[in-house]
Amino acid sequence: MSAAVNKSIIDLLMAGGVASREEAAQLAQNLNGGSWTMQVLDSGKVDEQRFLTAIGNFFRVPVVTLDAKAIDRQTLSILPPRFVFQHHILPIEEKENSVVLATYDLFNSAGRQLVTQLLKKPAEWVLVPRTQLLRAMKTLYGVGAETFDEILKANRGFEVLQEGETATDIHVEPLENDIRIRYRIDGILHEVAVPPQLRVLHAAIISRLKVMSHMDIAERRLPQDGRMNLHAANQEIDVRVSTIPTVNGESISLRLLARGGKEFGFQRLDLSQEQETVIRHLLAQPNGIILLTGPTGCGKSTSLYCFLSTINSVSRRIITIEEPVEYKLPGVLQMDVKPEIDFTFARGLRHILRQDPNVVMVGEIRDVETADIAIRAAMTGHLVFSTLHTNDAVGGITRLLDMDVEPFLLASVVKSFIAQRLVRTICQECAEKVAYPAEYLAEIGFPVRELGTQFMRGKGCDHCRHTGYQGRTAIYEICVVTEPLRKMIMRKKDGGELKQCAIAEGMETLRQDGWRRVAQGTTTIEEVVRVTQTDEVMAETTEEAEPVVAG
Secondary structure, three states: OHHHHHHHHHHHHHHHHOHHHHHHHHHOOOOOOOOHHHHHHOOOOOOHHHHHHHHHHHOOOOEEOOOOOOOHHHOOOOOOOHHHHHHEEEEEEEEOOOEEEOOOOOOOOOHHHHHHOOOOEEEEEEEOOOOHHHHHHHHOOOOOOOHEEEEEEHHOOOOOOOOOOOOEEEEEEEEEEEEEEEEOOOOOEEEEEEOOOHHHHHHHHHHHHHHHHHOOOOOOOOEEEEEEEEEOOOEEEEEEEEEEEEEEEEEEEEEEEOOOOOOOOHHOOOOOOHHHHHHHHHHHOOOOEEEEEOOOOOOHHHHHHHHHHHOOOOOOOEEEEEOOOOOOOOOHHHHHHHHHHHHOOOHHHHHHOOOOEEEEOOOOOOHHHEEEEEEEEHHHOEEEEEEEOOOOOOHHHHHHOOOOOOOHHHHHEEEEEEEEEEEEEEEOOOEEEOOHHHHHHHHOOEEEEEEEOEEEEEEOOOHHOOOOEEEEEEEEEEEEOOOHHHHHHHHHHHHHHHHHHHHHHOOOHHHHHHHHHOOOOOOOHHHHHHHHOOOOOOOOOOOOOOOOOOO
């Protein structure tokens, strides 16, 4: 490298924020084609925007903000997807006499030379921040685009999972003339872009995933279930895989369960002090049944694991039967149900009771047989945990009564019904204050007098994929079976009366707990309204006031 060029490089680094010329000189000596800019950005010693501005001034190339939605998809066909992903050079506009190319790395001489051989028109360059460019590439080309050319040539499948995704579920769905891939992220489904030709590889994708999940690739007429292990985002992931036949071909769903990660304990549940006190008292009981209620995917299993971890000790023998075992707990004996060989919850629970357990966890009470055995277990001195699919806590009472469980047994052994939901939490990178009209707050029953009028929301940024939310937390409804409620259960009162009694006995509803989270700035009013039903039995009074403005 000549002294003049070296001086220019050092000047660029200094303009980008490097602290000293000596440090800049050391970085400049590592100049080695396309990788140098990435090394500089990864070093953390420059401010990217300042550095790009300096490079833009040096090469007389403009620095722009990239809007992926404004790019015509026809423009993407100008360069092969593999070239785009290898060299981080993105075609963003085709003009009459030139093609506009975006990059963050003008020092990638190899890529710039190769692109002139691929284009039929002269190149016109613009600089964009690296994060913007990489996100636009993924949005525009979609899942597997960087390897799509190889897939077509080799006629093989590819792995759908992408490193760094926070999805809990991935669905690969065949449409009539297309294929759709959707991720469930923070409880909401998001469709991801896929190459338009991907439909021709649908069978290969399904076969590849079946092989990885130890399924029968020749069987396409019946649903199948399998499991596989993957390494992604620097962690081990267990994947439950399920296929179903549809009129357009097989659809496959993947449930992702990260191994390790956070410890199971009360700190993970993020309970209020009052809720934690109530639940710790319930867990200290020597016998009885504690039931968690809610729809699929609301975090019931996680809560159960946290409860079990809290009471797990050498002096307690804990046995679980689940479908399937999602996380392994040290010191706990865990079993999978296997319906194909008639190993059901009821049958497994019968055998568990012969194993001298202190605590039993049944993944779900689905029928009267399982319910009766669980009740007998509680009556004979065992602490039993299980789940039900109901909309609220009191709904668990009516569900068991509908299963023909005897009211006197239900009233005597069930200690508590705990309902829960997961709400998305506000992204802290783009959180801002927001105001709501007083009429709207009154309409939804927000307790302004008790909780005030300070509200937050996420504006939307790259960190949260422009949703305004990042992560989830649980809200709870804890119905303790008190003596007045026990008497009403014995008389088989309807759900509305049972709920009124539970509230009178101090139960806080899901929506009330959600409002507390809103007041804390954890989530938004819209999110709580989305996941909870109106508390119709509550007669809350709200203030009639002028439109509320956040302070």
